[in-house]
Amino acid sequence: MNWKAFLAMLARDAHVARRNFVALLFQTFLQPLMFVFIFGRVMVGSGYMPPSYKSLLLPGIMAICMVGTGIWAVAMPLIAEFQFTREIEDRLLAPMEISWLAIEKVVAGSLQALAAGLMVIPAAWLLLRPGVDLHVPHPLLFVLVALLVALFSATGGLALGCSMQQTHIGLMFSLIVAPMIFFGCTYYPWSALEKFPLLQKAVLVNPLVYASEGLRATMIPQFPHLPLLAVVVGLVFFNALLLLTGLRNFHGKSVT
């Protein structure tokens, strides 16, 4: 394993992200924070939503931000670089196994997702305050879940980015990412689906459910949530599945 090349590629991604920092900032935070403002502040303030919704919303928003960032950061460049600009060829020719390039993408995407997740907490908290009840009784568990969520976002980006065609980007968002977010227990807790038992079972195939419920379980444990064990098992399973799919497709794309 060639760590020098690996780190140089991470440095390259960091450099590019820094260069696009402001655009990234808007792209990541604007929409979720508007949602936080309207639903958490306006709707709660006017009495359409119960005050507890503020606390329930925050972990879900964090999950959306992380997953959106990771998928975007990994999938979009891959789609463009494989099909259109061929920018990736220079890195495919670096003296390193090409699987490590895919893993580098996952690491870079996870780091960006973590940064987005950590930055959205204070921002959302400021928008919602007062009345958000954040308890983090086990910081280590919180860190573990946040890491797994970040990894999920990046492996998801790898799998999507290596199986999508450029012409299907719009489809990817309307057919995969949007349903995943709406049925991902992000804007509501999983327990809210009790009245829809079939749906409640069905959404368990959506990895985002484990992400948002996992963040709820570690940030606001006083509310009902999926058991932490189920969350960890679910996330580890989906991470492994997406990583393996992604690596396989990455190989398929990088050699003709």
Add this chain to the structure above:
Amino acid sequence: MVAGIRTRDLRKVYNSAPPVAAGTGGFSFGAPKPKGKGKQPKPEIVALDGISLDILPGEIFCLLGPNGAGKSTTVGVLTTRVRPTSGQAFIGEHDVWQQQVAVKRLIGVVAQRPNLDFSLTAREILTFHGAYFGLSSQERAKRAEALLERFKLTDRADQMVRGFSGGMMQRLSIARAMMHDPQVLFLDEPSAGLDPQTRLLLWEIVREYNQGGKTILLTTHNMEEADALCKRLAIIDHGRVIALGTPQELKAAVPGGYLLRLRFGLHSPDFLLRLQALAGVREVRANNSNGADLYADRGGSLVAEVAALASGASVELCDVHISEPSLENLFLHHTGRSLRE
């Protein structure tokens, strides 16, 4: 450590994707499908059909051939980017498919289609490339500066390459491939899109790089370039090597060698027969009612005889063009087609 290039019977068959929704379900009229899934055979393109080459360490070797001959596919196989269907390829002692990392350390590649990193400036493209190959940051900066200077890109060094012209991108691609000082340099149509002056600069740089003992494989469909640069060349067509040797050897191998392209007011078959009978003429090919191609083993001295023959037969001679022994004629001779199409 110097390294050569060796391939043994390389074949590459591309299976292009089947047309969308072809042969899925529904009724099928006509002959019943064979049992099983009844998949339609994918159209296959044989890009390489048994290429065996031995390129010596320190040699400038040229692959010459028309569009679609298989030049880029050969380069792709040798640079780990294309998986051969069968056969073997070696860079130095390393099998390209089995020992990819070792091979990638030895090679520098300029692909035919531009693939610069559009998120970076010209200088960053070079320094990051150096970093992938483990150069220290001082070394990177020094080499990048020297290469930018050499390729006349210094004044654009800190601009994003998005705004570069095609030729500037091409120069930067070549500079990038030289950045880690590879033992073997692959240049896939390096002079495409370069102005004549820059092409001369490129030739000079290639020769200079070769003088350091480096092996260079370049592809082109420009005869002049092959003639000017390479020690040996292979002419390939339809995925096969149809001729191999030094430019001089290959040119000497064309019967006759000279080509006289003649244009008359109007000629007759009888007149063409008489042209054929002139001493030294190997072959006469008529094109249209007023043109003829004359393959012969002498050039200028034939013109007077042709002119005399023409005036004797009261055929008007309008135009004469002589081309000397050339790789172009060689290609024509081997394939019956002109390289320039």
